[in-house]
Amino acid sequence: MSFTTLKLVAAAALLSSVPLAGALSAQTFEPPSKSPLHQTANYTGFSNNTLNDKKVVHGKAFNRIIQVWTENTDFDSAASTPIFESLAEQGILFTNYHSVTHPSEPNYVASVGGDFFGMHDDNMYHIPSNISTVIDLLEDKQISWATYQENMPSDAYYGYTYTSANYGNTSAAPYSYYVRKHNPLMIYDSVSQDSKRAPRIRSFNDFANDVVNGTLPQWVFVTPNMVNDAHDTTIDFGAAFLEYWLLPLLTDPRVNDAETLILLTFDENETYTIQNTVFTLALGGAVPLKLRGTTDDTLYTHYSTLSTVQANWGLGSLGRQDTNATVSNVFSFVADKTGYKNVKVPTSQVPHFNLTAVASGALNSAAYTPFAAPDLRAKGAGGGPVSSHPGLDKPCTPKSLPAPVNLAAQNKTTPWQMSPRTTSGKSIIPCAGSACP
Numbered sequence: 001m002s003f004t005t006l007k008l009v010a011a012a013a014l015l016s017s018v019p020l021a022g023a024l025s026a027q028t029f030e031p032p033s034k035s036p037l038h039q040t041a042n043y044t045g046f047s048n049n050t051l052n053d054k055k056v057v058h059g060k061a062f063n064r065i066i067q068v069w070t071e072n073t074d075f076d077s078a079a080s081t082p083i084f085e086s087l088a089e090q091g092i093l094f095t096n097y098h099s100v101t102h103p104s105e106p107n108y109v110a111s112v113g114g115d116f117f118g119m120h121d122d123n124m125y126h127i128p129s130n131i132s133t134v135i136d137l138l139e140d141k142q143i144s145w146a147t148y149q150e151n152m153p154s155d156a157y158y159g160y161t162y163t164s165a166n167y168g169n170t171s172a173a174p175y176s177y178y179v180r181k182h183n184p185l186m187i188y189d190s191v192s193q194d195s196k197r198a199p200r201i202r203s204f205n206d207f208a209n210d211v212v213n214g215t216l217p218q219w220v221f222v223t224p225n226m227v228n229d230a231h232d233t234t235i236d237f238g239a240a241f242l243e244y245w246l247l248p249l250l251t252d253p254r255v256n257d258a259e260t261l262i263l264l265t266f267d268e269n270e271t272y273t274i275q276n277t278v279f280t281l282a283l284g285g286a287v288p289l290k291l292r293g294t295t296d297d298t299l300y301t302h303y304s305t306l307s308t309v310q311a312n313w314g315l316g317s318l319g320r321q322d323t324n325a326t327v328s329n330v331f332s333f334v335a336d337k338t339g340y341k342n343v344k345v346p347t348s349q350v351p352h353f354n355l356t357a358v359a360s361g362a363l364n365s366a367a368y369t370p371f372a373a374p375d376l377r378a379k380g381a382g383g384g385p386v387s388s389h390p391g392l393d394k395p396c397t398p399k400s401l402p403a404p405v406n407l408a409a410q411n412k413t414t415p416w417q418m419s420p421r422t423t424s425g426k427s428i429i430p431c432a433g434s435a436c437p
Contacts, residue, residue, distance in 0.1 A: 118361020
């Protein structure tokens with residue numbers, strides 16, 4: 001199906017959809033900088049360093065992937081917004097791509113770690129250092145990486161939020177533009193508490209510096225601030241940001257060359273009572289010309305980004321939902337180049353992705369269980385081994401976990417939840433099984 005046909009369907013569906021929750025629509029988009037590649041004082045601190053990522057590890061379908069995450073929008077709402085319509089003509093629109101749960105934070109956590117470990121809120125957590133992420137898989141093959149967080153005040157800033165001058169309205173009170181819950185690698189101790197890895201949790205001023213210096217890594221995760229990602233505003237506000245930030249980068253070969261895949265997605269939909277389908281586009285030079293302006297109805301989720309990266313570079317896996325073939329199909333144009341066979345999931349069998357507060361896990365105080373080891377025998381899309389950190393309690397499998405404990409009923413939190421006032425990670429416990437508190 002072409003996107004032109006699809007958008008007519010989406011526009012009709014939007015008229016009968018559940019109304020979106022109220023947003024701060026009174027705000028008007030203001031560019032935070034002269035351009036995406038100019039540093040600005042609106043981001044608190046200027047970048048005084050750059051990465052040293054000159055080596056290129058060639059993939060089968062792309063050499064660089066840039067993920068850009070936006071917030072809380074139903075598929076039909078995005079599909080009927082002009083900037084998204086225009087971008088869809090330049091790439092592949094995934095019409096059956098799903099967020100994995102609600103609310104925001106567990107989706108971010110799942111996208112880099114293969115699970116959300118029972119998390120069902122946006123509180124301040126940390127995940128112990130023996131739990132692997134996509135970073136372990138990338139580094140095993142010497143593939144460079146970084147995440148860029150708009151309005152984060154300094155590299156590897158650990159705080160729950162950061163409030164700075166309101167650059168959109170200088171007469172207004174300071175604004176909390178940055179939130180940790182949208183910064184997934186910061187939540188994993190294996191990254192944020194590693195002195196070599198932590199500096200790769202970077203700001204948008206760092207992004208400008210790295211692009212200009214030709215050191216943009218091969219795996220990139222981008223989070224706009226709380227107004228530019230449409231979280232505190234509207235889809236039209238978020239669209240204005242994309243016009244300012246993304247459109248110029250699409251034509252800049254320092255960012256988007258013939259081997260670059262740019263994935264534009266939403267963390268979750270807005271209406272919890274409908275299936276958690278989110279508008280997701282594959283853009284960039286790596287998208288085959290013949291597929292631009294088309295749609296793909298294969299079932300994908302945020303786990304599919306993990307499996308697609310694994311397939312592209314022949315990586316190992318995390319042994320979690322990234323190896324659950326039903327919910328981790330590889331993007332079709334990448335699967336075609338890597339020989340991976342996707343699972344065809346009938347519409348009637350698509351899982352329900354609107355889970356809230358019902359999945360037990362180490363980050364759920366209402367149904368707490370310790371962290372289980374991954375399935376070390378699992379086979380992922382890349383064919384490599386399952387990542388295993390030192391200190392992992394390998395015999396502690398999901399099948400051997402004790403019954404969930406309701407810590408909330410005892411007025412307790414999980415061992416991995418912290419006060420928002422916490423400024424550094426202190427409690428790093430080298431275990432992942434029944435020995436954990």
